[in-house]
Amino acid sequence: MNEFIYLDNAATTRVKSEVFAAMQPYFEAQYANPASSYRIAGEVNAAVENARHTIAAFIGAQEREIYFTGGGSESDNWAIKGVASALGSKGKHIITSKIEHHAVLRTCEYLEKHGYAVTYLDVDDKGFVNPEQLEAAIRPETILVSIMFANNEIGTIEPVRELARIAHAHGVLFHTDAVQAYGHVPIDVRALGIDLMSVSGHKLNGPKGIGFLYIRNDVKIDPLIHGGSQERGKRAGTSNVPGIIGLGQATELAAATLEERADYERALRDHLIARVEQEIPYVRLNGDRTQRLPNNTSFCFRFIEGESLLILLNQAGICGSSGSACTSGSLDPSHVLLAIGLPHEIAHGSLRLTLSEENTQEEIDYTVDQLKKIVERLRAMSPLYEDFVTVQSLTGLNS
Amino acid sequence: MSQVTEYSDKVMDHFMNPRNVGEIENASGVGTVGNAKCGDIMRMYLDIDENGVVREAKFKTFGCGAAVATSSMATELVRGKTVQEALSVTNQAVMEALDGLPKVKIHCSLLAEEAIHAALWDYAEKNHLTIDGLKPPVNDIDETEAFYEMER
Numbered sequence: 001m002n003e004f005i006y007l008d009n010a011a012t013t014r015v016k017s018e019v020f021a022a023m024q025p026y027f028e029a030q031y032a033n034p035a036s037s038y039r040i041a042g043e044v045n046a047a048v049e050n051a052r053h054t055i056a057a058f059i060g061a062q063e064r065e066i067y068f069t070g071g072g073s074e075s076d077n078w079a080i081k082g083v084a085s086a087l088g089s090k091g092k093h094i095i096t097s098k099i100e101h102h103a104v105l106r107t108c109e110y111l112e113k114h115g116y117a118v119t120y121l122d123v124d125d126k127g128f129v130n131p132e133q134l135e136a137a138i139r140p141e142t143i144l145v146s147i148m149f150a151n152n153e154i155g156t157i158e159p160v161r162e163l164a165r166i167a168h169a170h171g172v173l174f175h176t177d178a179v180q181a182y183g184h185v186p187i188d189v190r191a192l193g194i195d196l197m198s199v200s201g202h203k204l205n206g207p208k209g210i211g212f213l214y215i216r217n218d219v220k221i222d223p224l225i226h227g228g229s230q231e232r233g234k235r236a237g238t239s240n241v242p243g244i245i246g247l248g249q250a251t252e253l254a255a256a257t258l259e260e261r262a263d264y265e266r267a268l269r270d271h272l273i274a275r276v277e278q279e280i281p282y283v284r285l286n287g288d289r290t291q292r293l294p295n296n297t298s299f300c301f302r303f304i305e306g307e308s309l310l311i312l313l314n315q316a317g318i319c320g321s322s323g324s325a326c327t328s329g330s331l332d333p334s335h336v337l338l339a340i341g342l343p344h345e346i347a348h349g350s351l352r353l354t355l356s357e358e359n360t361q362e363e364i365d366y367t368v369d370q371l372k373k374i375v376e377r378l379r380a381m382s383p384l385y386e387d388f389v390t391v392q393s394l395t396g397l398n399s
Numbered sequence: 400m401s402q403v404t405e406y407s408d409k410v411m412d413h414f415m416n417p418r419n420v421g422e423i424e425n426a427s428g429v430g431t432v433g434n435a436k437c438g439d440i441m442r443m444y445l446d447i448d449e450n451g452v453v454r455e456a457k458f459k460t461f462g463c464g465a466a467v468a469t470s471s472m473a474t475e476l477v478r479g480k481t482v483q484e485a486l487s488v489t490n491q492a493v494m495e496a497l498d499g500l501p502k503v504k505i506h507c508s509l510l511a512e513e514a515i516h517a518a519l520w521d522y523a524e525k526n527h528l529t530i531d532g533l534k535p536p537v538n539d540i541d542e543t544e545a546f547y548e549m550e551r
Binding site for chain 1: 411414415417420422431435436437438439440441442458459460461462463464466467
């Protein structure tokens with residue numbers, strides 16, 4: 001067993017050694033700027049275009065529809081601000097959901113301060129956006145619908161095809177933040193009707209600081225980063241060559257192993273969920289059981305608080321994350337958990353464990369064993385649990 | 400969880416090995432403060448002898464690492480003290496005894512101080528006493544006050 005058990009793959013992943021090896025030459029030997037005109041620059045440029053080809057083929061796009069960026073947050077900012085700017089004269093209304101990543105939500109809030117109206121769609125108790133509610137929210141001045149492909153906290157996979165179809169039926173563009181989904185579930189942008197899609201490299205064993213925005217041909221969008229003519233004049237800045245090569249290599253590996261990896265992770269995930277639900281009382285699984293990212297688990301343990309849980313898991317050598325207020329640095333728990341209807345005190349007891357193909361059943365079993373002890377320990381010192389037990393015993397006497 | 404890595408060794412010690420966890424049967428005074436919505440609830444039990452000395456203090460807490468550690472330290476600080484001395488255990492004293500708290504966790508020390516006061520108030524009420532300087536407990540620590548503390 002490793003010295004620690006890493007169950008926070010939705011936060012970031014380990015760069016695979018094949019990915020690192022592919023990147024290395026582009027730091028020292030092949031350092032030329034791909035935009036330059038000499039032979040060694042041409043070789044670098046060819047490698048960049050090869051990565052672009054791999055990525056485009058993986059999602060059923062054309063090479064010229066892939067624009068490299070600095071990561072998922074930049075891609076989200078660009079998609080939303082860029083479309084708002086390019087189509088602002090046509091209309092100033094955007095529709096998104098209450099469970100989006102902050103890169104989408106904060107961008108929308110920024111636009112609200114600049115004359116745009118934004119509708120934040122509710123989700124149901126599993127985290128699904130309702131297509132009928134989307135349709136009802138569309139106005140003549142709506143220019144963009146932005147709904148995430150899969151949620152980063154609770155793993156719910158949204159009905160993207162249906163949502164895109166509705167947007168298109170009203171002549172509205174459809175953007176999706178696919179940061180958690182890319183490389184983990186199959187995505188065909190043409191078949192799904194996606195117009196813009198944000199992706200980040202470090203969620204699929206690629207490097208940090210690289211991502212891309214897929215922009216379907218003919219979609220009107222203004223640049224976010226102005227400057228040189230890189231990325232067909234739409235995204236300035238010297239190409240992050242090692243990052244691009246790394247993302248290309250990570251995509252190639254992800255494409256080759258997608259199905260078997262997802263099957264393995266799903267089995268491990270369901271084993272983890274089954275053991276937690278069977279062996280720990282007063283727990284709830286957040287999100288849907290099947291329309292769920294293969295590697296995501298998200299629980300709420302009643303009567304305890306997430307940060308305490310994380311510290312004790314860390315002491316046991318287990319890395320996880322929580323949507324409790326204490327871990328987010330604010331006073332409110334995760335907006336996603338509140339949006340699916342959880343009361344604050346339940347949301348405070350959340351724990352997200354996100355797996356990878358590198359995790360073993362032995363690690364998962366050790367984690368559940370530790371989790372049982374930790375939850376028991378924290379409940380033993382919880383006044384909420386004390387009150388609950390008292391009420392239980394009183395009602396038990398009365399019945 | 401950046402603030403977690405900012406915890407002092409003392410905070411971590413009092414979180415990992417909390418002192419005086421539990422309940423006191425027929426306690427002289429019990430106080431519960433905070434609310435579940437904000438993610439922190441502290442309940443303090445005091446056993447006070449006929450001379451007005453805190454013989455025993457116990458706690459139960461729902462909350463983060465700092466909430467547990469400040470509760471634990473607060474019980475340590477009031478044990479063996481007179482009621483008047485216990486009343487003067489401030490959030491500052493709790494923080495100092497823990498070698499400080501991350502800024503965003505200062506409200507936990509306010510909650511610990513409030514828990515002592517709430518337990519003392521309960522004791523005073525049960526025994527028809529007046530304790531100089533003791534105000535009725537605030538069951539819900541004002542978050543704006545906590546933010547105000549953070550700014551200082």
